[in-house]
Amino acid sequence: MHEIGVREVVTYAGMQFNIETLEMTWLAMAIVIIIAFLATRGLKMVPSGWQNVIEMVIVWLNEQIGTTIGSRGQLVAPFLITLFLFLLVSNWIGLIPTLASPTNDLNTTLGLALLVIVMLHVLGLYYKGFNYIKHFFQPVAPFVIINLIEEIAKPITLAFRLFGNILAGEILIIILLLLVPVWMPVPSVVWLAFSLFIGAVQAFIFTMLSMSYLANAMKDDEKH
Template sequence: MHEAPIINLGGFNIDLSIVTMLIVTSLIVFILARLAVRNLSVENPGKLQNFLEWAVEFVQGIISSTMDLKKGKAFVSLGMTIIMFIFVGNLLGLPFGIVTEYSEPGHKVFGQEIVSVNADAFAELHDKKPNEEHLEIGVAWWKSPTADASVSMGLALIIFVIVHFLGMTKNTKAYFKSYFEPFPIFFPIKLIETFSNFLTHGMRLYGNIFAGEVLISVLLGLGVASIPALMAWQAFSIFIGTIQAFVFTMLTMVYISHAIENHAEEHH
């Protein structure tokens, strides 16, 4: 795998590829949404409007399968944003990649040295490959943002905060009571379950998209003979990217439902 274009800014390591891809993903989602509602028509809706209406109905279907739609309508915008952002983000790394090769240290971006190709990075590479004369470090500038653990876990963290904030504010008594049911001794287990839900929510997305891009990199390294396999895998990756966007959104609505619905009332 290639290195990330990291610069140190104010004591923080900033991955420029992730920042770039998050901006690109957001712009694509915004443009698609804007185009879909630009010329709304009841009698003669355009293709994008039809797609948007289908997407809204699809998200409403996800929500209605997890909670009362009267309560869930407030989360349609959230669901649409999540599923579109993750779907677009998952697919960005499939069409092509942008990689630059560096044979010496000292390269800068915005006046800041690229940490991943500094003198220490080349020294470490030389220690690993002492017999090679011409050492190069590849830096990837274009990839799926969800193929980075920090992005996937960041998305999961946002949902984690939203879910538990909703639980504490909209269903306070039942929310806190659920941690001690059916017996108070289960409280540590409920905490572990809560943390594991957060962890698996993000890592599932990251693992699937990252693994797909790793295999694409391997196939690209095999040359012309790998083109049929590459095309087949890219088609399969579109399917995987779509499924992962659906799964992430579905789990989000399941967690919200568990937080805001008083399930104890259902047993009365």
């Protein structure tokens, strides 16, 4: 059973790395790749098994992307779908008592949030040019301070929301395993099922917020 919040730190080239977080991140990535391989192996016109499950997720997310961002959303659809699958797997890894979710480390959630924000500004400049910079000074120029604070807050709130919920879930699971006798598994099973639900919801919320932020940069204002 791992210790929540305790990370093995390795120093390399003058930099420190949380080795457990890196290992769990690579594990989550490997699981996503394996799921994608299983889903695309021997594709059928009438899907079944893994293909059916993944197609349902992709179709559902594509509908959300189309509704939120519009036709330009197809550019970032692969990123958002992969982000959701990675977060889902990462959140669920920590439900195994001997493992830890990569997302219970603030370094992971903050890194993902910063990636989304960098994409937001790059795509905003690409699609809207000077108008994208101009919107920071609206409705009047002094509002640039408030708008900049809001931009700084976006990655912080994204990162801490996911990190806090996943960390709290793992802590409660470990506490239940320590307090509940082995002959009374019902509370643990109920909490485990609830944690599966929370992990999926948190992956969805992070993805939808990312989608919403990107929509502000990519949507065609003349058409929407």
